[in-house]
Amino acid sequence: MRVGFAGLGRMGALMAENVTRAGFKTVVWNRNREKAERLAERTGAGIAASPRELCERTEIVLTMLADDGASETVHCARDGLFSAATGARHFLEMGTMSPDHIAALRERSDGRRIIDAPVSGATDAAREAKLMIMVGADAETIAPFRGVLDAMSRKVVCLDRPGAGAVMKLAINALIHGLNQTLAEALNVAVAAGISAERAFDAIDASAAAAPVLSYRRPLFLDDEAHPVSFTIALAHKDLDLFAELAAEHGVSVPQAELNRDCLEDAAADGFAEADLAAMVRYMRGRQ
Numbered sequence: 001m002r003v004g005f006a007g008l009g010r011m012g013a014l015m016a017e018n019v020t021r022a023g024f025k026t027v028v029w030n031r032n033r034e035k036a037e038r039l040a041e042r043t044g045a046g047i048a049a050s051p052r053e054l055c056e057r058t059e060i061v062l063t064m065l066a067d068d069g070a071s072e073t074v075h076c077a078r079d080g081l082f083s084a085a086t087g088a089r090h091f092l093e094m095g096t097m098s099p100d101h102i103a104a105l106r107e108r109s110d111g112r113r114i115i116d117a118p119v120s121g122a123t124d125a126a127r128e129a130k131l132m133i134m135v136g137a138d139a140e141t142i143a144p145f146r147g148v149l150d151a152m153s154r155k156v157v158c159l160d161r162p163g164a165g166a167v168m169k170l171a172i173n174a175l176i177h178g179l180n181q182t183l184a185e186a187l188n189v190a191v192a193a194g195i196s197a198e199r200a201f202d203a204i205d206a207s208a209a210a211a212p213v214l215s216y217r218r219p220l221f222l223d224d225e226a227h228p229v230s231f232t233i234a235l236a237h238k239d240l241d242l243f244a245e246l247a248a249e250h251g252v253s254v255p256q257a258e259l260n261r262d263c264l265e266d267a268a269a270d271g272f273a274e275a276d277l278a279a280m281v282r283y284m285r286g287r288q
């Protein structure tokens with residue numbers, strides 16, 4: 001199967017690499033072409049000059065883009081994926097998007113199959129092909145390309161209906177970003193009261209409050225500036241904006257998520273937008 005991959009950011013480059021290494025003939029496209037060239041050098045993947053060409057040269061296209069706006073551009077612009085008259089008919093959006101955006105893409109898809117398939121797990125999980133993928137389709141629908149998903153993941157969860165993958169991803173990230181904010185506050189209080197950050201973190205990690213996302217991000221929480229950014233505050237802010245919108249659409253009250261979103265918004269406005277999410281520890285400490 002010839003696979004197209006658009007969006008070679010922190011996550012996408014690692015995912016596309018795993019698809020290529022699993023033996024799929026892969027063609028990639030990225031807005032900033034240098035990233036596509038670096039990936040092609042490492043893996044032998046082909047490079048498309050535009051999303052349209054990416055579509056023409058492949059049977060299925062995976063996208064791992066920043067947000068609704070980026071995804072809209074890559075699919076619907078003049079040389080976008082949907083402008084191709086031939087090639088791929090299956091399109092999997094794997095970035096964290098709003099369900100409304102997935103519905104809008106489906107409306108403009110002209111018979112192509114659009115599936116939301118966002119992922120849980122950060123860059124380490126992407127590198128090790130251990131992502132969890134939430135698919136807005138049933139198992140039968142994804143059977144023809146299940147091998148492509150398996151090349152990137154440890155688990156694929158089928159949620160059966162379009163948009164359900166996007167909903168589930170936003171719900172999970174509301175929890176993760178809540179944990180992140182609470183950890184920042186808990187750690188800062190423990191440190192202010194005289195316990196070292198390391199000892200406080202280890203006690204939390206051994207407690208009933210432990211969670212995988214806290215454990216594997218330990219180095220970042222203790223010193224985010226000493227490690228590469230894994231997930232930006234800007235993208236986390238986007239997630240909680242979408243979650244709050246989704247909650248409002250369904251008439252569900254989410255005051256804690258809104259507060260967490262506001263903290264991320266303040267941090268982004270104070271110059272932390274491109275810092276890792278764990279920098280909320282540092283940002284909140286600066287507000288003391």
Ligand code: NAP
Binds near residue numbers: 035067071
């Ligand atoms: P990233 O490193 O910022 O990469 C974003 C990608 O989107 C890049 O390829 C970028 O292209 C592209 N892009 C942005 N705006 C564009 C536009 N207007 N037109 C075309 N391409 C555009 O982000 P990431 O961390 O890989 O995250 C990607 C998605 O996965 C996001 O939705 C994020 O919320 C989600 N996610 C991230 C993680 C994580 O741990 N990082 C985990 C799970 C899910 P350029 O290279 O040209 O800028």
